[in-house]
Amino acid sequence: MIRTRFAPSPTGYLHIGGVRTALFNWLFARKHGGQFLLRIDDTDAQRNVEEALAPILHGFRWLGIDWDEGPEVGGPYAPYYQSQRMDNYRAAAAKLVAAGFAYYDYATTEEIQAEREAAEREKRQFTYSRRWMAETDADRQRFEREGRAAVVRLKMPREGTLVLDDLVRGRVEFDWAREQDHVVQRADGTCLYHLASVVDDFDFQISHVIRAEEHLSNTPRQVFIAQGLGYPRPQYAHLPYVAEPGSRNKLSKRKLDKYLKNADFAKVNEHGQRIAAALGLATSAETFNPVIVDFYEQVGYLPDAIVNYLLLLGWSLDDKTEDFSRSEMIAAFSLDRVNKAPASFDPAKLAAFQERHMQRLPAKQKVAFVLPFLQRAGIVSSPPPCDIGPKLLALVDAAGDRIKVAGDILEYADFLAPADKLEYDEKALEKRIAKPPEAMPLLKKFREVLAATEPFDAPTLDRALHQFVEREQIQIGQIIHAIRVAVTGKAVGFGLFETLALLGRECSLNRIEQTLDRIESPAPSPQPPAAILPPSAAP
Incomplete structure (x- = not known):
């Protein structure tokens, strides 16, 4: 069975680029009658924000991207939080050491840094000397008497080539000699992403790892880990990253000031800010900007418009078809139509998709869509009065295409206000x-x-x-x-x-x-x- 996964870290609100990757995983699984999982990558305790997980899960539900296994729905391979699976990872680390694919290393941070600096001075690639590698129990005892603590490092090959048949990028070759002996288990016993991800993909029976291209460089060490553990290799598909408006640089939720210099981005942001002010919403750049999915829900975009736009952010059926229903997306989607080049986030195009979807929305559905915004603003009571339906229907009809997002109804709230x-x-x-x-x-x-x-x-x-x-x-x-x-x-x-x-x-x-x-x-x-x-x- 086809099984895909998306693995968000609870470090902040849901990012447009992350949702695009999740959507492609979801579409691929649904297209092939498979299953889509959510796994929470929370091994980095310093970066995790506990309260950030709820808006991430809510964002997926709002967009209609449901998951078959994972947080809140459970499943046969629970738990789906990496922080709760450390025993599995530690056992895997020990197995790698026993198989000769990893080793206990007692080097200090300062000693590793000294080797790096020496390589820089000599203008050569840094390759760890393995000087403090413990090959025997006697070595471990000697290092520990010196007060040293051990990490577990991968014992990467120093020669040869890894060939990967990527479902998006085609044949990709990696030189093993350029790989480092990456740490997979810290001295305190906690395990890192690369090991945890490989173990989970095997335990959860993931058949296809579909992820952003920034993870392409991680693939050799993860393939090596899988080999050491005797796991079959999943099929990989590395998607182009989502780029900034009008740029080929990767989109980030932390560069709002830069993006506001883009006229289309600024227009979408200002529109949202006006609606947020009318609703009394907090508008911190950390939680409210057009790179974050929650922004669009708060402003009143239609989930189907967002998903339709994201589908075309790096994928196309042909050079003319743009509008897709959910069922049409699932039927049409294939990884061989994914572009290799970065896909630039275009706020104006996203707004155009929203306008088209809003125009097609039947009047009664549009009334139901805008009503909660009037209630949040305190203009209409909750529950609403019995006569609000006809009034609001007439107002929505009169406003017509002026209501581009649900929050635009607040511009016409005076029609519902007493004298x-x-x-x-x-x-x-x-x-x-x-x-x-x-x-x-x-x-x-x-x-x-x-x-x-x-x-x-x-x-x-x-x-x-x-x-x-x-x-x-x-x-x-x-x-x-x-x-x-x-x-x-x-x-x-x-x-x-x-x-x-x-x-x-x-x-x-x-x-x-x-x-x-x-x-x-x-x-x-x-x-x-x-x-x-x-x-x-x-x-």
Whole structure:
């Protein structure tokens, strides 16, 4: 059976590049009727962040990338945390030593560094001398009497060539002489990634190791470990890394300042920042930026849009097909269509995928998608009122393609606010209503027209306004801007007649009345508190 795995380290939030690798593993397994596993690589205690695992797992669930075995779902090869499998790794390290594929080494860090520096001075490749290698029990006892502690190092070949048939990169050759005697077990008994990964891949019966190309250089030592332990070699596929916008450098979640110089990246980030501010979200670069998957969930992207974009980040079916459903992705995916060159992360293209997916979303599904954002912002109660459905459906329909992500609904929250909660653009209020001498008298007259207009729909309201303009012998600009500011608090927005129809007669009349009252009877400015005289100063 085909079995693939993705092995995140709980060191931070889920990265776009990591998700792309996980997606390709998931697609390959699903395409071949196999199984996809999650394994947690938490052997590095200094880098692990315990609270970081939950958002990683949540991110996969949100994207619809489910796993057959691993954290929270269990499986026949549990545990799936490397920190809980140390006994397996220590046993494997001992087996490697017994087979002559590894050795106990008693060199200090300073002694290894001295050998490195000597190689640099002599302009030659560093190759550890194995001077402090313990070949016998007597050697170990002698070194330990000196107060030295042992690590376990691989005893790598010093000559020959390893040939690897990579499913993406084709034939790859490695010179054994360039490999180092890597440490696989520390002096404290904890084991390192290379050993743990090989042991787990065997124990979990992983058939295909599909991972980022940065791990290609790890492959010789891992193949050597597998040989020493008598394991069959899995098939390897090394994917091109995800590059920075407009660059061939690897994408990193720690270079936000650099990426913000890219106009498309900055645009996506600013869009997200506006929505986050409306929701009261923390926007630390560590947890909220367009390199991190959580950013897109918080802003209101559709999971299918993200996955569709990631599919094409290093893979293509042909030179024209871009839109895929989940089932179409699974049916079409193959490793022989994966590109070898780095795939550059393109925020504008991702946004375009989101817009297309959003446009295709049926109206009722779009309402269900945006409603939680209004609830999080405190605009709609939870549970929502019974009449919110038709109102929100009309609002979503009026907004149309302006709602590119779910969080964009917050731009139109004023349509759902009661009149006394309407927020005004004070400059627009002054310019369009308070300052022009004719604006308020015209608003009062038009309010009476609105009260009598029947039916209260956009075409009828359009006719009513033009008849009013003709009757009053004014320019339409003398009244239309005042109406908009009075009913929305803003100078720009939807078409005015669609806006009035969307608000409804009662709401429109109430808002105009409140606006007139606001200007005619402005709230008094707060006065400083009166000074309190001490008792001795009282008259």
